[in-house]
Amino acid sequence: MPGDTVKQNSNERLGEITRVNGPIVEARHMEHAGMLEVVEVGDLHLIGEVIRVRGNAVTIQVYENTSGVRPGEAVRCSSRPLSVRLGPGLLGTIYDGIQRPLDRIAAQSGAMIARGEKAEPLDTEKSWHFQPLAAVGQRLQAGEPFGEVQETLSILHKIMVPPGISGELLSIAAEGDYRGTETIATLRDADGREQPLSMFQYWPVREPRPVRARLQMAQPLLTGLRVIDTFFPIAKGGAAAIPGGFGTGKTMTQQALAKWSNAQIIVYIGCGERGNEMTEVLREFPELIDPRSGRSLMERTILIANTSNMPVAAREVSIYTGITLAEYYRDMGYDVAIMADSTSRWAEALRELSGRLEEMPADEGFPAYLPARLAGFYERAGRVETLQGSEGSVSVIGAVSPPGGDFSEPVTQHTSRFIRCFWALDRDLANARHYPAISWRNSYSEYLVEIADWWKNHDHNWKNNRDILMDILQEESNLQHIAKLVGPDALPDSQRLTLFTAEIIKNAFLQQNSFDDIDMYCSPEKQSWMMRLLVKFATRTLVIIQKGATLADIHSLPGLERLMRMKSEIKNDDTQTMAALEQQISTGLDALERSLRA
């Protein structure tokens, strides 16, 4: 664990370094060490993890730069797997891949991260106001809350019995302010042993936290992005991938999701990406207001930053650190969403370490266990019944950065086997600055079935309208092939109308401006209303044009320009203006239809 230096005592178990090869270090005399145990390497006490054991020799991956480390230096064992510390104070914090708080590291060592720097992940001095929820003599199960703390104004933090422990409550602290490390309750377990409990607990990052049952998904994770919510929705507890070449807007989309999706907790992992992007989130989120809680977005967000210039081994573990924190809040009964940007960098970290270990490579140098690791990660998503019997979910959205934007590469291919929602980013759309550049031709969502009922209760025509718009877009793609050969003017009016309507759908609905105060977030109500209006326009103009109207008549319909601009000119809750626009379009269409009969 970072922050917990191994105790110097007489029976300390020391190994000796025999080889240093970048982040991979070999050591001998390590008969006590187990697989995945945390060790401290060398005179600088660099944090590492045992990844291979051969007799009394081990291979260690080190989470910091090993420059200057010499064979012969000592390796100290901790007898503990790589774990995170859980408890109140996680929200609003920025951590590196091994849960070192970057704000405190900056206070200790300045702007550059010095090696061997240690800091407590959670402030041990800070007091939290504890409210007991259980009484002495009560029997408590693993995962059951025995108290709570108001962590931020919008999030109530449940203090739970750690998994694996249960028993009779012997003592519990009265309501009051306590530090996180103080013992606030004692349990007597089945074997009669007393277990002191504090507000903090540990959990090994590579092990999923236990749940009582996995549940069917039923609700959409609303994101405020129309192309996602309407066309390719993700369910709460679902897993999605955003693959796209550089510059197609993976990070922009991830950030928009982190801002506006209706999860209660967001874990944002910057894995092997740019430092400035994390700075941007740090600068922007505290100022943004969550439309649901009315509080700053930072109060529901945890950041894990392992930027591309930070050590590669810590990049590998940052994904697990992030999802463990997410599971912890899920266990309190919250809906958590985790954004991992980018899983390709994580896969590349695996590849780099695998290469240093001289393992036999599979596809494009990636290790053969890449699909197994990806599956293990994405399977930690889900909607569950927690140990305490409440419902919670972890939704995972992973960005994928395929080399050359080619989706046939191993990471994209393997990822698409373990997710059910695929938002393919399109280079041509990005070049036209059509954001979000999610392709309506190559994307899909299998969650459509599960969440259709939710939308049905909300707007009974939702699925129908969605399918109509989707059909127009698909037909347009086909027509474009012909139009590119003969020119659109050679097509009959009804087909040119389809091209025109598709253009309106793209500009007025699919494209969304994340810098526009109104358009940056689109409520589900506004989405279904916009969709209804577009469907009305599409179906009625098709009838009118078959009755003999010209395309020019339709182009000069009153209100058309307002229809094009409705996304940014009509507020989410301004139903009056929406109704007025609908009226204007209907009246125009009526008039046109009448003039044809006359």
Next chain:
Amino acid sequence: MKMAGLEYCGVKNIDGPLVFVDGVSNVAYDELVEITAPNGELRLGQVLDVTSHSAVVQVFGGSDALSPAGTRTRFLGSSLRIPVSKDMLGRIFDGLGRPKDGLPPLVRAERRDVNGLPVNPYAREYPRDFIQTGISAIDLMNTLVRGQKLPIFSGNGLPHNRIAAQIARQAKLLNEDVDFAIVFAAMGVKHDVARFFIDSFEQSGVLNNVAMFLSLADDPSVERLITPRSALTLAEYLAFDEGMHVLVLITDMSNYCESLREIATARGEIPSRKGYPGYLYSDLASLYERAGRLRGGAGSITQMPILTMPSDDISHPIPDLTGYITEGQIVLERDMFQRGIYPPVAGLPSLSRLMKDGIGKGRTRDDHPHVASQLFAAYSKVKDVRALASVIGEEELSPVDKLFVKFGNAFESRVVAQGEYENRSIEQTLALGWDVLKILPRAELLRLSEEELKQYYDQSNTATTVFKP
């Protein structure tokens, strides 16, 4: 370089730029090594892999003339450090920071590890200050901000050097006169290219603010791996210790990557795409991420690496991985270059990721974001229309499409194209942008707001405003 340390006589194997030394003890990973060739010549090297009794050393000077028996190695106890000081401005160094201009070395200066340390993301300041380069294609469409890393993706024969020199000459922050410096790193480029930059800096009178690190085409290729690190180490000192605004020009990253591949192959590593090592991304990131600003610090490092894309292929691993790390890219297009357009900045694939926060109200002008977005959208349509015109002939295009063709030509010849010594203000550039947008019908300009259209489009507009197909 005289320091304590055992000297070992003889090496076991020599393979390309790598030397394998046996029987050593107490050697550190990444440690600097002094190698004495049989003829007495001194070279530097670095430990790449070390066990209790052997070490693999990468020799910066190349391994020619070394022999197993006659080569001596001395381990110097620390990793490679170079001196850093303000006095280095106006001077020329080799890739390892040793003077190349005949002047004495800096003895009293502080020495710093060329690898630097990662910047804590928490301690960064988000870059937002607009730099006016005077080049419309950059200022208007792909705005550069102070602390950004924006590479130029070029091809052989394209005018990337002239553009980089023009930016270095004209780059300024609006309404501010500040302490600035240029750090120039050249890896594997020809002597005349280095000469071109020196002349260009001299002409614009900034030579005394430039520090140069040259590892030219005839220098040993391994030295190229250290050259950008030396340059960035000095840049970090100037920016974060001395509070200067530093522009780092690095050319040519393709040569750097090839050296990296050479070492990886010599070590027998498992190659990834096109023979480049699997850690190419991490390695490039360790260079590119050394840009930016710090909280509460005055200085900044703006990086402009130049790379030539092998056979103009943007999906080649070098530009591809670079694009994933840097904050955008300026892509040069051969087709525009052949049509005589300077600078041949490709409209669509070029991108500046930090642009959104560096422009607009209170920074450039309120309408800038929408104008840029509209120009991109319209220009993207131009590409479609041109493709169509090449099939059915321009005459057959619809009236609106014909306007798009006209717009596209005007955009390239009036907004993008400009003189090598023409320095346009952002107001001039925006006015040009509106001029060409006026060629298009009003109803096509959906990315612009009603007020913006009223203010800039409707004034003295002669084009038809009603869309009649």
